Amino acid sequence: MTTTNPHAAAVDRAAALGAATAAAERWLGTIDTRRVPAGGTPEDAIARLGAVLPDAPSDPAAVVDRLAAAVEPGLMAIGSGRFYGWVMGGTLPAALGADWLVSAWDQNAGMRDSTPGVVAAEEIAGTWLLDLLGLPATAAVGFTTGATMANFTALAAARHRVLASAGWDDAADGLSGGPRIRVLAGAARHGSVDLALRMLGLGTAELVAADDQGRLDPADLRRRLADGAAGPAIVCLQAGDVHSGAMDPFAAAVDVAHDAGAWVHVDGAFGLWAAVSPRFATLMDGLERADSWATDAHKTLNVPYDCGVAIVADEPALRDAMGVHAAYLLTAATADPYDHVPEMSRRARGVPVWAALASLGRSGVVDLVDGLHRAARGIADGVARIPGAAVLNDVVFTQVCVAFETDDRTRAVFAELLREGTVMPSASTWQGRAVLRFSVSSWRTDDAEVARTVDAVARAASLR
Template sequence: MDERDRALDAAHRGASDFLRTLPDRPVWPRADLDAMLDAFGGPLPEEGADAAAVIEEMSRRADPGLVAIPGGRFFGFVIGATLPAALGADWLVSAWDQNAGSAMLTPATVAMERVAGRWMLELLGLPETASVGFVTGGQLANYTCLATARNAVLARAGWDLAEKGLRTAPAVRFVVGADRHGSIDRAARFLGIGRAEVTVVDSDDQGRMRPDALRKTLAAGDGPLIVCLQAAEVHTGAFDDFATLIPLARAHGAWVHVDGAFGLWAAASDALRPLTAGMDQADSWATDAHKTLNVPYDCGIAIVRDPADSIAMFRTGGDYLVYTGLDPWDVTPELSRRARGVPAWAALRSLGRRGVADLVDRLHENAAAMAEGLAGIDGVEVVNEVAYTQVMFRLASDDATRELGAAILQDGTAVMTGAQWRGRAALRCSLSSWVTSPDDVARTVEAVERLVRAQSAKSNP
């Protein structure tokens, strides 16, 4: 117990020291992978070390290679910070060390996950009887939902996938938008659906699937059908028109899946809820709580309208396993796993309904302020309509845009990541962190303006 307490004390000191540096430390790491391999590598020592000393050594050596993701100026990819209650809950999850696959084995953590799932369904306006499975992230959430979808549409066509396998199964039509996230294609590949078997539907200038193009696509074939829609395109933040697209797909007997890794949460806001109108009519939804809800990695969420479809896909055998009706292992690919939904319960409990709505609204307000500030810089063009939490901008040429992106990371004030949009280089900001303040936005805009001016002066001496 003494060694464990000292290790936990060392971890607390290391975590607190790191978090205290966030307002002023460079957001991008100061050391690369090779430097970190040198710091942690070498032959495995013959003798062990005191647990607290190991934690202190780990904290000290890792510091130059850490990204300030939990701070207010990390705008790369779509990654939130971690709410205080979610962080504390995650530490307890590790200390409790519960296997959250079974309600009989670990009733406390499974109960918190189940309640968190119910609260999410309520906040997002989704069917209250849907199954909610906690997985590692948006990728596995999409995979879980689409594996369930494939099993269900084949069953409707009279094919028992569990019994007969895929080799001679009816072909499944897999329909996606032109600006879908890459995790959809990757999930399809996991399911044995190749690129040549994916039907791509045109999208508009913001990345929204075009209803006329979907109508034409659906009329061109028949058979088991899955249609993938999107709540918040990863570059522009645009939402598909669910109220129009879902009825079109339903008329052809489709299973409709919504990839809403960060966009589903717009439904929690009175102001932003219209973006999700009609979304509740889909069959499955995927999201990722480490994004908009700001819980720690990892916490993807797979939601399926009819729990019977989840059970048909994922329930396992084993005479030593005990079933309680709907266990966590009935709705995801995993049997043993950590209680990753507990931090989500803590986040929701700490925020309440109003707090979740305020968080989502604040993220959108930060995005609007960022877009306004960037648009005011001479030479900067904001590319997208800022409907949600994404801002995309560029300079006059691709080379200048990429050079600016490298300079931003080197400067360290903020992190933004590069993108390609309609064949042109761009830089993308995702306003996903609960920590981000108006001052963080202003500091970022000031840094970008300073770097643009320096770049311009260098090009035009």
């Protein structure tokens, strides 16, 4: 039972943390062997948890035990080396340990001078990220909930800057009555860009033609920018098509956009990480000349949920768009973290990024990214040998899209994979066909897991 007695509270805390540690170890110990899809339904979990609020307090350790027992049957093994759904990474050991400390420390990482310990770790992590990704060392870095909010944050800075350049102060006067901002994005852009634009009041993007892999056409971008009305403009590029993994042609597209005076933003939720490896240098050429970038650390870098990263070369624009001041808040001599993200209050989600990078080192990050590509290539090569299977995309990074002879057969193979539970891709539609999409994102996906994956697809495909 919870108590205000310091000694008893310490006992309660130790017992609750001990119960949580035991449950976590049990869960993590099954990741390599358990079924990947979650079992049951939300209603099953509600029944186990109990929908009625208890009248009286309960022992904290007993509550944690009850929670673990009730929830675990409905957990998806996202950390498995055979989980390929929705571009979710696993969790590196150092990042997990750091994330536990973040919860225990319970710091509000909004103000630099009030929580200097965690802010220092985040600032170092941001500096390391810029170095690894080859982006301007003076760019501002903000840690958001995910790539959707990272896109929102960067595009808010873009909105402010292009309007200011047109003589309009959106902070003082809002958007009504101001110049219309043209936003152009590739036809294969991710929906998170659409959502961010909608939340920012920028409406629907004008779509630029894309090729069969989802790469934006710079020639069509040039035509549209030349033919459209003059005025403030933002161009959204993509690092990593969610189906093919393809990268937009950054060098050509950035030149076209900048020639027209447009701000260039890159949505790189998982694909931005290709910039850390010399293997992908040709694909990423010109990326560094954009004006802002968005990515997720909880995808390719394998830190726990949630952790997005917004990067903006024009720090004053970001501070003008996101910053807030009040008499009761401390104000740093340099920028406060809340000047770079939408939240005034947030957990120190950049600390696990520091831990992941510190544990891997430069060569380890490169090996991680290269290893994910190698695994994707191995899955593609293995599945392509299965009768009736076809890999539809050029496997340039970590995505593999597979289809069988008919959409019905593709869906049947997916249903069998879910039933067996050894492997979990996601079902999608691409190029007008039903596909199985394998998003290789976990540090656990080694050669053995690739072989198990190919074998599982072969078994599912053998059932007619």
